Amino acid sequence: MLRFVLRRLASGAGLVLVITTIAYALLYAGGGDIARRILGQNASQEQVAQKAANLGLDRPLWEQYTDWLGQAVTGEFGRSWFNGQLVTTSVTGRLAVTLSLVLGATLVAAAIAVVLGVLAAVRRGWIDRFVQFVSVLGFAVPGFLLALGLVLLFAINLGLFRATGYTPITTSFTGWLASVTLPIAALSISAIAAVAQQVRGSVIDALHRDYVRTLRSRGLGFRRVVFKHVLRNAGGPALAVLAVQFIGLLGGAVIVEQVFAIPGLGQLAVQATTSGDIPIVMGLVLATAVVVVVVNLVIDVLQAALNPKVRLS
Amino acid sequence: MSEASNPALETPSAVVAKVSLFRRLLRNPTAVAALGFLAVVAVVAVAGSFIAPRDPNLASLQDILRPPGSEYLLGTDGSGRDVLSRLLVATQISIAAAMLALAVALVIGVAGGLLAGYYGRWFDTVSTWLTSLIMALPGIVVLLAARSVLGPSVWLSMAIFGVLLSPAFFRLVYAAVTAVRNELYVDAARVSGLGDGRIIGRHILSVVRAPITIQSAIVTGIAIAIQSGLEFLGLGDLSVPTWGSMLNEGFDNIYREPLLMLWPALAIALTTIALTLFANVMRDEMERTGAKSRRRRKGRDHRPDTSRRRDHPDNPDHTARPEQARHPVVEHPDDPRDADGGLGEDLLRIEDLRVGYHQADGGVAGVVHGIDLRVRRGEVHGLIGESGSGKTQTAFAVLGLLPDGGRVLGGAIRFGGAELAGAGERDYLRVRGRKIGYIPQEPMSNLDPAFTVGSQLVEPLRVTLGLGKKDAVERALALLDRVGIPEPRRTFAAYPHEISGGMAQRVLIAGAVSTDPELLIADEPTTALDVTVQAEVLDLLRDLQEERNMGLLLVTHNFGVVADLCDRVSVMQDGRIVETGPVRAIFRAAEHQYTRSLLEAILDDGEPRGALVRADVKGGVR
Numbered sequence: 001m002l003r004f005v006l007r008r009l010a011s012g013a014g015l016v017l018v019i020t021t022i023a024y025a026l027l028y029a030g031g032g033d034i035a036r037r038i039l040g041q042n043a044s045q046e047q048v049a050q051k052a053a054n055l056g057l058d059r060p061l062w063e064q065y066t067d068w069l070g071q072a073v074t075g076e077f078g079r080s081w082f083n084g085q086l087v088t089t090s091v092t093g094r095l096a097v098t099l100s101l102v103l104g105a106t107l108v109a110a111a112i113a114v115v116l117g118v119l120a121a122v123r124r125g126w127i128d129r130f131v132q133f134v135s136v137l138g139f140a141v142p143g144f145l146l147a148l149g150l151v152l153l154f155a156i157n158l159g160l161f162r163a164t165g166y167t168p169i170t171t172s173f174t175g176w177l178a179s180v181t182l183p184i185a186a187l188s189i190s191a192i193a194a195v196a197q198q199v200r201g202s203v204i205d206a207l208h209r210d211y212v213r214t215l216r217s218r219g220l221g222f223r224r225v226v227f228k229h230v231l232r233n234a235g236g237p238a239l240a241v242l243a244v245q246f247i248g249l250l251g252g253a254v255i256v257e258q259v260f261a262i263p264g265l266g267q268l269a270v271q272a273t274t275s276g277d278i279p280i281v282m283g284l285v286l287a288t289a290v291v292v293v294v295v296n297l298v299i300d301v302l303q304a305a306l307n308p309k310v311r312l313s
Numbered sequence: 314m315s316e317a318s319n320p321a322l323e324t325p326s327a328v329v330a331k332v333s334l335f336r337r338l339l340r341n342p343t344a345v346a347a348l349g350f351l352a353v354v355a356v357v358a359v360a361g362s363f364i365a366p367r368d369p370n371l372a373s374l375q376d377i378l379r380p381p382g383s384e385y386l387l388g389t390d391g392s393g394r395d396v397l398s399r400l401l402v403a404t405q406i407s408i409a410a411a412m413l414a415l416a417v418a419l420v421i422g423v424a425g426g427l428l429a430g431y432y433g434r435w436f437d438t439v440s441t442w443l444t445s446l447i448m449a450l451p452g453i454v455v456l457l458a459a460r461s462v463l464g465p466s467v468w469l470s471m472a473i474f475g476v477l478l479s480p481a482f483f484r485l486v487y488a489a490v491t492a493v494r495n496e497l498y499v500d501a502a503r504v505s506g507l508g509d510g511r512i513i514g515r516h517i518l519s520v521v522r523a524p525i526t527i528q529s530a531i532v533t534g535i536a537i538a539i540q541s542g543l544e545f546l547g548l549g550d551l552s553v554p555t556w557g558s559m560l561n562e563g564f565d566n567i568y569r570e571p572l573l574m575l576w577p578a579l580a581i582a583l584t585t586i587a588l589t590l591f592a593n594v595m596r597d598e599m600e601r602t603g604a605k606s607r608r609r610r611k612g613r614d615h616r617p618d619t620s621r622r623r624d625h626p627d628n629p630d631h632t633a634r635p636e637q638a639r640h641p642v643v644e645h646p647d648d649p650r651d652a653d654g655g656l657g658e659d660l661l662r663i664e665d666l667r668v669g670y671h672q673a674d675g676g677v678a679g680v681v682h683g684i685d686l687r688v689r690r691g692e693v694h695g696l697i698g699e700s701g702s703g704k705t706q707t708a709f710a711v712l713g714l715l716p717d718g719g720r721v722l723g724g725a726i727r728f729g730g731a732e733l734a735g736a737g738e739r740d741y742l743r744v745r746g747r748k749i750g751y752i753p754q755e756p757m758s759n760l761d762p763a764f765t766v767g768s769q770l771v772e773p774l775r776v777t778l779g780l781g782k783k784d785a786v787e788r789a790l791a792l793l794d795r796v797g798i799p800e801p802r803r804t805f806a807a808y809p810h811e812i813s814g815g816m817a818q819r820v821l822i823a824g825a826v827s828t829d830p831e832l833l834i835a836d837e838p839t840t841a842l843d844v845t846v847q848a849e850v851l852d853l854l855r856d857l858q859e860e861r862n863m864g865l866l867l868v869t870h871n872f873g874v875v876a877d878l879c880d881r882v883s884v885m886q887d888g889r890i891v892e893t894g895p896v897r898a899i900f901r902a903a904e905h906q907y908t909r910s911l912l913e914a915i916l917d918d919g920e921p922r923g924a925l926v927r928a929d930v931k932g933g934v935r
Contacts (some may be wrong), residue, residue: 015449027462140589141582142538144545148564148578152571210758213714218773218824219746222738228772232763244448251451255542259564269454270546273461281461288454307763308808 008300012293023285024065027278037276038081078279087283095287098264102249104184109191110242117199131196138193144255147186154182164261183260187252191245198241202234235306243299247292337598347591354584361405365398369554390562390573400576403554410471414536415529417475422482430490444480452477452539465550471540478532485528489521523599527592534588541581556581643904645894657690660832660864666724668710680706682888693858693865695875698885704868708834712751713741746777750830754837756817760809766820767805777828792823796853815846826857832864851877872911884908
C-alpha cells in the first residue's frame with residue numbers, strides 16, 4: 001500500500017512539474033511586453049525597461065524559469081506585481097475558503113447522490129424518473145445560473161440567507177454555515193446529478209449479479225445486501241465520477257464565488273486575470289494542480305480499499 | 314470506384330440502424346421539442362443582427378431600465394440599451410463562439426483519433442498522457458490563465474476551450490478505429506484493393522457518426538456554459554454582447570430589475586437543456602438498437618428464453634391455453650423398496666405452479682405452466698430438462714428470488730406448512746437460509762468479489778442464527794474443513810478471485826448448508842466445473858445430504874448426474890413436467906418421448922464421460 005501511494009505521489013509530482021513548466025512558458029512568453037502592460041501606455045521607454053529589469057523579465061526565459069523553479073521547491077513563489085503580497089500568503093488563504101466550499105459540496109453531493117441513486121435503482125417508478133429529471137437539469141444548467149436563481153429566491157425574495165459575503169468558520173460556525181449554504185447548494189446540484197446517475201447505473205448493474213441472489217438465499221435481507229454488498233461493489237465507478245466532479249466543482253466554485261462575493265480562489269483568480277498579475281496566476285495554476293493530484297490520490301486509495309483486485313496490483 | 318460497386322465494404326446493419334434511428338428520433342416528442350427549439354436558436358443565430366430592431370450597443374440615457382412595453386419589447390438595460398436587440402445579437406455571438414469551440418474540438422479530436430488509431434501504439438501512450446494532463450486542471454482555470462496574457466477575446470478563449478474538449482472526440486474515434494482495424498485484418502475487405510485509409514475512413518464514419526453527434530450536443534452545451542460563465546465574471550470583451558455579458562449587467566441591477574437576468578438566463582438554460590435532452594434521447598435510442606442485437610448474440614443467461622415461446626404461438630405441441638388445459642403427466646408409482654428406505658414426510662409440495670415474466674408490451678410471457686412437484690425429507694429429487702425448460706425458474710420461484718419482472722402467476726408452493734407462493738420478503742426471511750439452502754451454478758460469479766470468502770460465510774451465520782462473531786468464525790472454518798478445503802484458514806481469509814472454481818463451489822456448498830437447512834436446492838451445481846472436480850463435488854453433496862437427512866432438489870440437464878445421485882426424478886420440457894417417478898423406473902421404462910430422447914443423448918455421446926463419473930462416484934462413496 002505504501003509503495004502504491006509513493007508511486008502515485010511521484011507520478012503526481014511529475015504531472016505538477018509538467019503543468020507548471022507549460023504554464024510558465026505560456027504565461028511569460030505569450031504575454032508580449034509585460035512591463036508595458038503593468039505601467040500603462042503613458043510610461044516612458046526607460047521606465048518600462050527599468051521595470052522589466054526589476055522584475056527580472058529582461059533575462060532569457062529559461063533562466064527566469066530555473067530561478068522560479070529553484071525558489072518554488074523551497075516554497076517561495078514570489079510576490080504579486082501589483083500589491084507586493086507574497087503569492088503563498090494570498091493563495092493559501094483563499095484556497096482554504098474555496099476548499100471548504102468544494103469539499104462541503106462534494107460531501108453533500110455524495111450523500112444525497114447515494115441515497116437518490118440507490119432509491120432510483122431499487123424502487124424504479126417515479127423516484128427513478130425524478131432522478132433522471134434532476135440529472136438532465138443538473139447536467140444541463142450551469143451551476144452559476146442555479147446560484148443566481150438561489151440568490152434571487154432565497155436571499156432576495158424570501159430573505160432567508162444573506163445574498164453575499166462570507167464568515168470564516170473560525171469566527172462563527174453558524175455564521176459560516178449560513179454563508180456557505182446557498183453556494184454549496186448551487187455547486188452540489190450538478191455533482192448530485194452526475195453521481196446519482198452513476199450510482200443508479202452501477203447499483204442496477206450490481207443488483208443483477210449472481211451473488212446478490214446467493215446472499216439473499218442465505219437469509220440476508222434485501223436491504224442489508226443492497227447497502228453492504230451491492231453498494232460496495234457499485235462504489236468504484238461512483239467514486240471515479242465523484243473525482244471528476246470534484247475537479248469540475250473546483251472550476252465551478254470560481255464563478256459561484258463571484259455570485260456570492262466569497263473571498264476564495266475565484267475572486268483572486270478574476271483579479272489576477274484582469275490585471276495580468278502573472279505570479280499570482282502561476283500560483284493559482286500550481287495550487288489547483290496540486291489539489292487535483294492529491295484528490296486523485298485519495299480517490300485511488302479509496303478505490304483500493306473498496307476493491308481487493310485493485311489492492312493487489 | 315462508386316459506392317455501390319463494393320458491397321463488401323458496406324456495413325448494412327449500421328446503415329439500417331442509422332436510418333431507423335433518425336426516424337425514431339422524429340417520433341420521440343422530447344427529441345422533436347429539443348430539435349425544434351435548437352432550430353429556432355439556429356435561425357436567430359444566423360439572422361440575429363438583421364432582425365434586431367435597434368443597435369444593440371446604442372445607449373440612451375433617457376431610457377435606462379425601462380420595463381418591457383410597446384416601445385422596447387423586453388425593456389432596456391442599465392445603460393438604456395434595447396434588451397431584445399442585445400439578446401438577438403448575443404445569441405448570434407454566443408452560438409458562434411460555442412460552434413468555434415466545437416469545430417476546434419472536432420478537428421483535433423477526430424483527426425487525432427484517426428491518426429492515433431492508424432499509426433498505432435506510441436501515439437496511444439502520448440495521447441493518454443496528454444489527456445490526463447488536460448484533465449488535471451479545471452477548464453476555467455486554464456481559460457483564466459490564458460485570458461491574463463491573451464486578453465478578453467471570446468474567440469480566442471473558445472478556441473483554447475476547444476482544445477481542452479478534444480479528448481472527448483479523440484477517445485471515441487480512437488476506439489472505433491482500433492476496433493475496425495482489428496476486424497479488418499481478418500476481413501476480406503482489403504482484398505478488394507482499397508487502402509486501409511479509405512476502408513477505415515468509410516467504416517469509421519458510418520460507425521462513429523451517431524456517437525459524435527451525441528458528443529457534439531454535449532460539448533456545445535458545455536462550451537455555452539463555460540463561455541457564459543467567463544463573460545458573467547466580467548472577463549469578456551465589453552463591446553460584444555453575449556448571453557454571459559448580459560447576465561453580468563443584469564446581475565449589477567439584480568435588486569432594481571431582476572427581470573434583466575431572466576432573458577439571458579433562459580436562453581442559456583433552455584439551449585443547454587435542449588442539447589442535453591437531444592443527446593440523452595439519441596443515446597437511449599441507440600442503446601435500444603444496440604441492446605437488441607446484443608441480446609440476440611448472447612448465449613446462456615439466467616433470464617428465461619421467452620422469445621421462442623412467443624414466436625410460435627401455434628406450435629402444435631402446446632395447447633392454445635396452457636393455463637387451463639393440464640397436460641397429462643406420466644407418473645410412475647413409488648418403488649416399495651425406496652419407500653421404506655428412510656424417506657420422510659413431504660418437505661416441499663408444489664401444485665400447479667405457474668411463473669411468468671412481464672414484457673415491455675404489457676403482456677406476460679409464461680415460462681412455467683402449471684407443474685406439480687414433491688420433495689420429501691431425505692430424498693434427492695432430480696429436476697431434469699434442457700436449458701430453457703423452466704427448471705431454474707422453478708427453483709428461483711421456490712426461493713422467492715425470481716429475476717426482475719418475473720413472478721408467480723398462480724399455484725401453490727407449500728413448505729413445512731407455510732405457503733410461499735406470493736409470500737412477502739418478511740415471510741421469506743424466515744425460510745431462506747434457515748429452512749432452504751441454495752447452491753448456484755456458476756461458482757465464481759456467486760461470491761461477492763469485494764468481500765473475503767470468510768466474511769461471506771460468517772455474515773449469514775450471524776444474521777440468521779444469531780451467532781456471536783467467534784462462534785460464527787469457528788463454525789465457518791469447520792464447514793470449510795468439512796467440504797474438503799485443504800487449508801480452511803487460508804481460504805477463509807482469501808478473496809474470491811484468489812481461489813479456484815472448484816474451491817469456490819465447495820465454499821458455496823458450505824454456505825448453503827451452513828445454516829442447517831431442511832431442503833437444499835442445487836441448480837446445476839457441477840456444470841461449470843472440470844470433469845474430475847464434478848465427481849468430487851457430487852460425492853460431497855451426497856454425503857452432506859445423507860449426513861443431515863436433508864431433502865435435495867437437484868436441477869440438472871445431465872441424466873448421468875441423476876443416475877448417480879437421485880432417488881426420484883421429474884422431467885421438464887417447455888415449462889411442464891412430462892414424466893415423474895423413481896429413478897429406477899424411469900431408466901427402466903421411460904414412456905414419454907422427450908424422456909427417451911434425453912436418455913438416448915447420454916447413451917449416444919455421453920457414454921465415455923458418464924461411465925467415468927459413475928465409476929468414480931461408486932468407488933468414492935460405496
